Amino acid sequence: MYLGKQVRLERIINREDHRTIIVPMDHGVTIGAVDGLIDMREAVNDMAIGGADAVLMHKGLIRCSHRSAGKDVGLIVHLSASTMLTPNANTKTLVGTVEEGIKHGADAVSVHVNLGDPNERLMLADLGKVAAACDDWHMPLLAMMYARGPEVANGFDPKVVAHCARVGVELGADIVKVSYTGDMDSFADVVSACCVPVVIAGGERMDSTRQVLQMVHDSIKAGGAGVSMGRNVFQHPRRIELMRALRAIVHDNAEVDQALAIVGE
Known part of the structure; x- marks a missing residue:
């Protein structure tokens, strides 16, 4: 691996345990400004x-969130988007470049691909182009890989999730983000088929803090490299404490009850 890419990766993946906690904040393009x-x-x-x-965010939000004080935090610039206002919301298109990410100080860039979408070929082509540019610039690439389309019966099916993860790594991703399969054994199979870190998505808002922490705990026990979780974190009423609890699980191997105590529940 090129030294430049390694230096950047170590700003978003802990160099000691090779795990990470990423907070996506790109929701505004898809569904508009949201609470949190x-x-x-x-x-x-708060996340820092x-x-x-x-x-993780789109390029335009960096100017609204850059801080000149406080604890540092890694930056991932998201390069693809769509809105819920279109009938083709699952078709993502590129809205940025690796070069723009570099100009904005990114430590990595990310691309979203929905396998099974009628326009899957376009998103795969975009992923390939971004991966090539990332190689040129020694920029880490996070691939968000989901199965969403008319022929996809269950996007959480372990075989489907494993397929998504494998596509991401085969096309050049340095980190792959997928849905959690629901149990440790099946998710361990997903991880074992990838030679790069695999992180889980947070998905829709969950019913309880315990449910969030349990999913993260189980994914780590199965060999996962951490989480890329948005609404379940930044919309939580005690989001700083929840982040500390996630850190305890991901980086300190805490049990769920120990993490819940950090949140105060």
């Missing part, structure tokens, strides 16, 4: 205080 992300500077600051390894 109205004041971006406050949101990023809590111990997030990196935040």
Whole structure:
């Protein structure tokens, strides 16, 4: 691996345990301004205080969230987007470049691909182009890989999730983000088929803090490299404490009850 890419990766993946906590904040393009992300500077600051390894956002929000003080946190610039206002919301298109990410100080860039979408070929082509540019610039690439389309019966099926992860790594991703399969054994199979770190998505808002922490705990026990979790973190009423609890699980191997105590539940 090129030294430049290794240096950048170590800003978003802990060099000691090779795990990471990423907080996606790209929701505004897809669904509009959401609770928890109205004041971006406050949101990023809270995640940094809590111990997030990196935040992820579109290029335009960096100017609204850059901080000249406080704890540092890694930056991932998201390069693909769509909105819920279109009938083709699952078709993502590139809205940025690796070069723009470099100009904005990114430690990594990310691309979203929905396998099974009628326009899958376009998203795969975009992933390939970004991966090539990342190699040229020694920039780490996070691939968000999901199965969403008319022929996909269950996007959480372990075989489907494993396929998504494998596509990401085969096309050049340095980190792959997928849905959690629901149990440790099946997720261990997903991880074993990848030679790069695999992180889980947070998905829709969960019913309880315990449910969030349990999923993260089980994914780590199965060999996962951490989480890329948005709404379940930044919309939590005690989000700084929740981030500290996630850090305890991901980086300190804490049990769920220990982590819950950090949140105060």
